[in-house]
Amino acid sequence: MNGRCKLCGQTAKLVKAHIIPKGLYKDLRDSNGGVSKLITNTVGVHSKRVPVGLYDPQIVCEDCERLFSPWDDYAKWSFEKK
Ligand SMILES: [Zn+2]
Structure with a gap:
């Protein structure tokens, strides 16, 4: 989907940008083997399963x-070192 990139301002094909780097999700999963959940306190909105994490397809271009990417990789690397 084309749109206006929120970072560079250009009109381009926008990509699914993960809010939390995908590489960090395995540590946020339910330790009993469940999938990640998006919990909300918004009235009328139910919590939902988000097995591949949260992403927004309308923020940035490729x-x-x-x-x-280098910062995501660094965060994943430093997290895994602990
Ligand atoms: Zn851009």
């Missing part, structure tokens, strides 16, 4: 998503 080039800008690539800019985050």
Whole structure:
């Protein structure tokens, strides 16, 4: 889907940008083997399962998503070192 990238301002194909790096999700899962859940306290909105994490397909273009990649990798690497 094309749209206006929130980072560079260009109109381009937007990609699914994970809110929390995908690599960190396995540590957020239910320790009993369940999937991640999005819990809400918004009236009328129910909590839901989010097995592949939360992403937003309307934030950034592919080039800008690539800019985050080294930081995502670093966060994953440093988290796994603990
Ligand atoms: Zn962009």
